[in-house]
Amino acid sequence: MSGKRYPEDFKIEAVRQVTDRGYKVAEVAQRLGVTVKSMHDWISKYGANSSQHQALTSQQEEIRKLKSELRRVTEERDILKEAAAYFAGESKRSTRS
Numbered sequence: 001m002s003g004k005r006y007p008e009d010f011k012i013e014a015v016r017q018v019t020d021r022g023y024k025v026a027e028v029a030q031r032l033g034v035t036v037k038s039m040h041d042w043i044s045k046y047g048a049n050s051s052q053h054q055a056l057t058s059q060q061e062e063i064r065k066l067k068s069e070l071r072r073v074t075e076e077r078d079i080l081k082e083a084a085a086y087f088a089g090e091s092k093r094s095t096r097s
Helices: 008-019 025-032 036-046 051-096
Strands: none
Touching: 008 025, 008 036, 025 036
């Protein structure tokens, strides 16, 4: 078995060209220089109904949620920094009076 090894990201993108973008399996296989059998194997492993796809989808959803929470927490931190600077300035002014 002297087949070439492809990275997982390459395989997933190849499958997406078939499943998401509607290209024909043979067309994608020829363009990428892989066999049609490899494409079918990858589709069964990474396609929409595979457990690999479900795991990737749930991971992507978790990443989306975490990015959203990070954005919210960063905004809250920035607001608190501004409030702290404002009140620090106010307390300096009130002690000078």
